[in-house]
Amino acid sequence: MQVVSVHHGDGPIVLGQPHGGTYVPDDIAARLNDTGRALGDTDWHINRLYEKLLSGATVVQSHVHRYVIDANRDPDGVSLYPGQNTTTLVPLTDFDGQPIWRDGQEPSEDEIGQRRETFHVPYHAALAEELERVRAKHGVAVLFDCHSIRSRIPFLFEGMLPDMNIGTDGGVTCAPDIESITHEFAASSPYSTVLNGRFRGGWTTRHYGRPADGLHAIQMELAQSTYLTAEAAPWSYDTAKADRLRRWLRDILEAIQDTALEKIP
Numbered sequence: 001m002q003v004v005s006v007h008h009g010d011g012p013i014v015l016g017q018p019h020g021g022t023y024v025p026d027d028i029a030a031r032l033n034d035t036g037r038a039l040g041d042t043d044w045h046i047n048r049l050y051e052k053l054l055s056g057a058t059v060v061q062s063h064v065h066r067y068v069i070d071a072n073r074d075p076d077g078v079s080l081y082p083g084q085n086t087t088t089l090v091p092l093t094d095f096d097g098q099p100i101w102r103d104g105q106e107p108s109e110d111e112i113g114q115r116r117e118t119f120h121v122p123y124h125a126a127l128a129e130e131l132e133r134v135r136a137k138h139g140v141a142v143l144f145d146c147h148s149i150r151s152r153i154p155f156l157f158e159g160m161l162p163d164m165n166i167g168t169d170g171g172v173t174c175a176p177d178i179e180s181i182t183h184e185f186a187a188s189s190p191y192s193t194v195l196n197g198r199f200r201g202g203w204t205t206r207h208y209g210r211p212a213d214g215l216h217a218i219q220m221e222l223a224q225s226t227y228l229t230a231e232a233a234p235w236s237y238d239t240a241k242a243d244r245l246r247r248w249l250r251d252i253l254e255a256i257q258d259t260a261l262e263k264i265p
Contacts, residue, residue, distance in 0.1 A: 001025075003122045004062050006130060011056025012138040012260045013253060014130050016145040016204055018071035018123060019043035021063035028068055036100030039065055041087075043148045044235040049227055049242055050146055054253040058130050062123045067091055067100055069115040071123045072145075072202040077112075080202055085155050090115060097155040127208070135214050142178065142260050143208050143217040144253065145201070150231045151223035157198045163191035163226050167201030167219035173209025174216035181255045182218055189248040191226060216260065220249075 001023055020043045029037065047061055062071045066087075073080065073089040080086060087093065090112050094100050101107075107115070127143070135141040151161045164186045168179045179195070186193040201209070201219040209217030224231045227242040 004126045006126050007059040009056045009058040012140055013142045013257055014058045015050055016143055017046050017061040019066050020046040022065050023063045024065050031105035033102045035098050041095050045237045046146050053250050060127045060130055064119045069119045071120055072204050074203045075116055095153045140214045140260050145204050145219040148222040148224045151225045161223050162194045163223045164193040165199045165221035166195045167199050169201045169206050170196050173205050174218050175211045177259050178216050181259045185252045185255050
């Protein structure tokens with residue numbers, strides 16, 4: 001099974017997609033309980049949503065499900081949101097706080113280390129390579145980390161999540177012009193928007209975002225209600241909803257690209 005796939009573009013933007021994969025090796029799948037095997041916390045259809053959205057964009061996509069190992073978590077297991085409910089490098093529960101492993105089948109520390117080398121490392125090796133390639137070409141690279149999640153998950157946050165959740169770790173991971181243009185275009189859309197709210201950017205955004213080095217990173221966490229028929233199985237892609245959303249995502253990405261090429265030293 002291919003762990004990661006890369007579409008090489010010639011522009012300054014790299015689309016990271018760590019959570020759209022559904023591959024679970026058979027020996028691991030056999031240890032998941034019914035909740036785990038449902039793979040409910042997938043970023044459903046995220047690759048399709050962004051497919052051919054921006055000419056010249058590079059795409060780095062993990063095909064491995066986050067229950068095998070989460071490619072957007074610190075490989076050392078450090079929490080992204082201390083003091084708040086979240087899931088770990090290899091999750092023990094789903095986003096509702098329900099166990100995903102059969103009793104006694106939770107992965108050991110040694111196994112987590114093996115999974116990290118087999119699945120986490122290759123994704124980030126590919127991502128780092130593409131960011132360096134793009135930066136060498138343009139003098140700047142922008143990682144746009146693509147995510148989606150159910151809009152109501154009481155275990156993780158209160159109430160309903162806004163449609164577009166932009167994360168820059170409080171402005172640390174990208175230049176102010178990139179943060180402001182992203183927020184400006186999102187806020188001008190018909191979708192509710194927040195900047196650095198519940199989701200401030202995962203490990204990927206925080207790890208790669210080094211504006212002083214010409215590497216900028218921004219996370220977009222979309223509420224799945226914006227492009228799925230319903231936020232429940234069978235997680236069907238709603239073409240009409242998605243096409244409406246894609247128009248605005250395209251505008252955002254084009255604005256980021258123009259800003260990166262014209263204004264960022």
